[in-house]
Amino acid sequence: MAQRDILNQLRGKGVRLTPQRLLILNAVSDGGGHMGVDEVFRRAKESYPYIDIATVYRTLHLFRRMGVVTEVAIGDRLHFEITDPEAPHHHMVCRPCGGAYDLAPDYLDEFRNTLSVEFDFEPDLDNFTVTGVCSNCKKYGADALGA
Amino acid sequence: MAQRDILNQLRGKGVRLTPQRLLILNAVSDGGGHMGVDEVFRRAKESYPYIDIATVYRTLHLFRRMGVVTEVAIGDRLHFEITDPEAPHHHMVCRPCGGAYDLAPDYLDEFRNTLSVEFDFEPDLDNFTVTGVCSNCKKYGADALGA
DNA sequence: TGCTCTTCTGCAAACGTTTGCGGCTGCTTA
DNA sequence: TAAGCAGCCGCAAACGTTTGCAGAAGAGCA
Incomplete structure (x- = not known):
């Protein structure tokens, strides 16, 4: 914008x-x-x-x-x-190294749909962040830093 | 346990x-x-x-x-x-009313699999919480409380 | 039981974040 | 341009949470 x-x-x-x-x-x-x-x-x-x-x-x-x-x-x-309305996206945040990666919204479409249909629960997936361990940290064992 | x-x-x-x-x-x-x-x-x-x-x-x-x-x-x-190792589960938390609902783990299996295969990213889905608006709050408009 | 080592505890201070307050200022109308 | 008002700002204090420290106490061994 x-x-x-x-x-x-x-x-x-x-x-x-x-x-x-x-x-x-x-x-x-x-x-x-x-x-x-x-x-x-x-x-x-x-x-x-x-x-x-x-x-x-x-x-x-x-x-x-x-x-x-x-x-x-x-x-x-x-x-x-x-916020970029042209390219909305979610985030993957690596716990060990703190890196943040963008994630295209369609990876969550099915999940949103399931929650909506099965539980009538409308998730806040406009601003969604999932933590984890990225490729690099998995390879080089930086996970030792994690909580 | x-x-x-x-x-x-x-x-x-x-x-x-x-x-x-x-x-x-x-x-x-x-x-x-x-x-x-x-x-x-x-x-x-x-x-x-x-x-x-x-x-x-x-x-x-x-x-x-x-x-x-x-x-x-x-x-x-x-x-x-x-933690109940017999019945692991995730959580849906309703933003307006603060209610917390359990969510069976298999709803996220596919999502985990996609992130792992496509990005080599291992998400922390052992302890996963998604916020949103629950059925009741949608019906009765308690969303006015939300952020 | 008593000694020693390690770890835990309570305290107090610090962290990042939020809030109440009184004075200030951007915006609207004339 | 000047006046009035709604709402914003800086300040300071408070919130929930984390951390450093020195003394207390659990666990293993004699």
Whole structure:
């Protein structure tokens, strides 16, 4: 999603566009991959040193509710990335090395369907993360780090 | 798993059986379903008021590593239940009402197999929780509570 | 039983995250 | 452009959870 579209979308929902919010949006956007909260905070602080960590959390949660960013739990810390409506995806997170890999949504279609039909349970699979052990860590035994 | 078997299993692994640990094991065991940490703490305190919350956390994590209890995230709080090796299961947690439902393991067999074959990724599906909206909350619109 | 070693415990401080509060500011209307 | 209001921000305190430390206590052996 282009920056401009995001801003229009937010404005349309009555969300105020403060300097802090723009800073945080840029930080997540420029970061590229999955950004830790502290990394977002650090980047935003470079432009505006008075920004508070509480504002970062509040803003990231706001953006998540608005669908602008997606939350990914890596280890037990929260990470965020810009939501890409063109290419929605889930995440596989490697417990030993902390790596995060994208997973196409169709791998979960059948699972979603089963839960819906059999239990009338509507899973939150828009933002789904499965932890495990990746190929590399399996090969080189980095699992020793795991919990 | 019978209490006696659990204790023997722990002893066999060189884990010390202190009064605090027995208290915590009983608390989780007697609680029935998925127990919140604060509930475990409250129960243990009834028998031994000097017990510390840090001991409860440390012990529950020890038990989890030993496979004695299973961790279930409900909302963003940790809950624990005695692991039943006779009837392993996953969990569906309803976001609006916080209800936790058991899910038989075979619903995930295919998913596990796909990740393993296609990505050489070994998912942690021993302790798997999917959040969503349960049948009741869908019907009565309790979703208004959700995040 | 008593000694020794290892591990566990309670305490307190720290972590990452959330929340209440009072002052400030972006947005709307005129 | 100026005024008013809704809602945002920084601050500080609180939350649930984790960690470092020094003393206490379980387990094995004499």
